[in-house]
Amino acid sequence: MQASLITKKHHKTMFAIALPMVVSNIAAPLLGLVDTAIIGHLPDAIYLSAVALGAMVVSFIYLLAVFLRMSTTGLIAQAFGAQDIKAQRQVFFDGALFALVLGLGVLALSPFLLPLVWHVVxxxxxxxxxxxRYIQIRFWGAPAAMLTLVMLGVLLGLQKARHAMILVIATNAINVVGDVVLIIGLDMNVTGAALATVLAEWVSAGLGLYFVAQHLGLRRKDFPKASLSRLRAMFQLNRDIFIRSILLHACMALMTIWASYQGQLYVAANAVLLQFLTLISLGLDGVAYSAEALIGESKGKKDSQAGRVWLRVCLFWSGVFAVAYALVFALFGSAIIQLITDIPEVIATARVYLPWVVLLPLLAHWSYLFDGVFIGVSASTAMRNTMATAAFCVYLPVLWLSQELGNHGLWLALSCFMLARGVAQAWVLKRRQLLQFA
Known part of the structure; x- marks a missing residue:
């Protein structure tokens, strides 16, 4: 493929998807800060602690369910490329049914979850x-939250990133308004915080359904019948992405657990530095979303050349973001650390390990991008296997062998893990010719 195939239009198309998602990635945490500030101004700190702890539990479960968004995006993008509106409706219907069952399952199992929480916390x-009380109320929003993930997947797969952005921002904005009314206005403290979020989740699910119905031209007669074979295929796709997510979060959690043996100061310093990963994801996730939609569309069109063009475009911008992040962290990393914490010992310790964070975007951006590529072509098994290879064959051995390096060993293991993911994905991409669409 020749570079001349890439035009200014390709870059504009990529950014038309990436930028709205970057904006939503930035806006959601900012609105979340307002949410926390409202709770934080109640007279007793126990309310803030309860909401923070409860939200952590609920968010962890919802985060594991992100496979609903990922699998839907790839399948919708392929059906969109093939201009198969019937297939698009089938994917949405199957995904929504799967999400509802999962959400109702979470709600039904919530009484059994709380004893597990108290074993850990x-x-x-x-x-x-x-x-x-907060967790029990929040889980009444689980079906809506799961449905919203599917609808986000549909909107991204159809390259309607602006509507996806509106959906993300609306969820958080409604939550903030609900907090003002229920917590400040009606003095409902923790109960109000939970109800505000549940209300936001159901309103957002309704808004998402409106957007999806518009784009897919949905009417009651258009809904396909449930198919056991289709649901089985979706279960397999989601299962692989779920396992991949479990492995990723387990590796990140293990880093914190391992640091706890070195002392509380290292746990705190690493927690500060891991916030830089959140900053990295703001930009790299946007490029990955573009890769999901555009490469998925190419697969649907069976246009291998277009798939390779989109890979080059997304890889270019992923690299640009990575270099930019590395420069920002190198120049302003110390200042960012001081924005996150004002504890002198934590600041001094975090600065020692800052060079690892400067290096991290350059090592990690490949895996962010290739995740998007694999989702676009629905290569969920390959996603799972490459994650498992990086975790078991690289991360754990390096973590074990580098114990004498102390906290530097933890950051070495994380860096090797991120690089290994990208290398494994690149090897599979080429070996299996995943961008060769027959």
Whole structure:
């Protein structure tokens, strides 16, 4: 493929998807800060602790369900490329049914979840009671939250990133308004915080359904019948992405657990530095979303050349973002650390390990991008296997062998893990010719 095939229009198309998602990635945490600030101004700190702890539990479960968004995006993008509106409706219907069953399952199993939480988290009697109340209320929004993930997948697959952005921002904005009314206006503290979020989730699910119905021209007669074979295929696709996500989060959690043996100061310093990964994801996720939609569309069109062009375009911008992040962290990393914490010991310790964070975008951006490529072509098994290879064959051995290096060993293991993911994905991409669409 020749570079002349790439035009200014390709870059504009890529950014038309990436930029709205970058904006939504930035806006959601900012609105979340407002949400936290409202709770934080209540007279007793126990309310903030209960909401923070409860939100962590619920968010962890919802984060594991992100496979609903990922699998839907790839399948919709392929059907969009093939201009098969019937297939698009089938994917949405199957994904929505799967999400509803999963959401209702989470709601039904919630009474059994709380005892597990108290085994992992230490909480006093009053804090435990308030946290339990928050979690129990929040899970009534689980079906809506799961459905919204599917609808985000549909919108991204159809390259309607602006509507996806509106959906993400609307969820957070409605939550903030609900907090003002229920917490400040009606003095409902933790209960109000939970109800505001549940309300936001259901309203957003309705808004998402409106957007999807518009783009897919949905009417009641258009809904396909449920198919066991289709649901089985979707289960397999989602299962592989779920396992991949579990492995990723387990590796990140293990880094914190391992650091705890070195002392609380290292846990705190690493927690600060891991916030840089959140900053990295703001830009790299946007490029990955573009790769999902555009390469998925190419597969649907069976246009291998277009797939390779989109890979080059997305790879170029992924590299640009990576270099930019590395430069920003090198020049302003110390200042960013001081924005996150004002504890002198933590700042001094974090600065020692800052060079690893400067290097990280250059090593990690490949895996972000290739995740998007693999989702676009629905290569979920390859995603799972490359993640497992990086985790078990690279991350764990390096973590074990570098114990004498202390905290530097943890960052070495994480860096090798990120690089290994990208290398494994690149090898599979070429070996299996995943961009060769017959």
């Amino acid at each position: 230490e909480a006093s009697g009053p804090l435990q009671e308030l946290t339990a």
